[in-house]
Amino acid sequence: MKRLRxxxxxxxTREHLDPVRFLSNPSTGKMGFAVARAAAARGHDVTLIAGPxxxxxxxxxxxxxxxxxxxxLAAVERELLSPLPDLAARALAKAVPLTPTVFVxxxxxxxxxxxxxxxxxxKKGQMxxxxxxxxxPDILKTVGRRLANSSSPSLPHPPTYLVGFAAETNDVIxxxxxxxxxxxxxxxxxxxxxxxxxxxxxxTNRVTLLRRDGSVEKLPMMTKLAVARRIVRxxxxxxx
Ligand code: C5P
Numbered sequence: 001m002k003r004l005r006x007x008x009x010x011x012x013t014r015e016h017l018d019p020v021r022f023l024s025n026p027s028t029g030k031m032g033f034a035v036a037r038a039a040a041a042r043g044h045d046v047t048l049i050a051g052p053x054x055x056x057x058x059x060x061x062x063x064x065x066x067x068x069x070x071x072x073l074a075a076v077e078r079e080l081l082s083p084l085p086d087l088a089a090r091a092l093a094k095a096v097p098l099t100p101t102v103f104v105x106x107x108x109x110x111x112x113x114x115x116x117x118x119x120x121x122x123k124k125g126q127m128x129x130x131x132x133x134x135x136x137p138d139i140l141k142t143v144g145r146r147l148a149n150s151s152s153p154s155l156p157h158p159p160t161y162l163v164g165f166a167a168e169t170n171d172v173i174x175x176x177x178x179x180x181x182x183x184x185x186x187x188x189x190x191x192x193x194x195x196x197x198x199x200x201x202x203x204t205n206r207v208t209l210l211r212r213d214g215s216v217e218k219l220p221m222m223t224k225l226a227v228a229r230r231i232v233r234x235x236x237x238x239x240x
């Protein structure tokens with residue numbers, strides 16, 4: 001079986017307004033950790049970039065811990081866009097194809113962050129009733145664009161395939177299809193987070209896999225690990 005490289009993000013991000021207060025969401029990281037575990041169990045090379053979660057690192061997985069969306073973007077860029085001189089040189093010298101990389105963006109990245117973060121805990125009297133927010137970078141979109149613009153013949157990047165998640169509350173398939181096109185993804189995993197037994201914090205999920213070529217595969221309710229195994233197999237299928 002071909003060995004792939006997986007880079008997986010998981011969990012929430014935290015956007016601090018001072019050292020003890022932050023904006024975040026209820027993601028527990030279970031889906032992303034399951035993807036990392038399933039990929040490692042298939043013998044792939046796996047790096048897991050995790051927001052603040054309380055899960056154990058799966059066996060055989062290299063883990064990088066981050067806090068904010070900007071930290072997560074920097075870690076993803078380091079993994080996907082840093083020059084790979086040894087690998088590239090090997091490929092050029094021997095014409096060995098570089099290992100295809102799959103970026104699975106499972107993380108529930110906070111879309112906004114406080115415009116300012118105080119270095120010390122804010123006293124109640126120092127806080128106003130309104131909080132000014134600014135947009136966070138879209139990690140998946142950013143790396144997709146940068147990968148498309150970064151091919152250098154002297155330092156090639158391995159072919160990189162992007163897989164996103166779409167946690168929706170309505171128009172699930174139409175929204176997922178739009179995101180797949182907009183973020184230039186190979187595949188998107190769509191789920192309705194209002195459904196019982198699916199979405200944040202549960203051990204099960206019911207998802208639909210939508211591919212770039214328009215194919216749609218609706219999976220029954222299953223454990224997150226079983227969903228993760230299906231995702232990994234689908235990635236093996238579309239990687240050359
Ligand atoms: O939040 P949204 O529904 O657009 O998320 C779709 C995909 O984009 C997910 O895979 C998520 O991990 C990724 N995303 C991201 N950076 C963001 C927001 C979402 O990488 N700021």
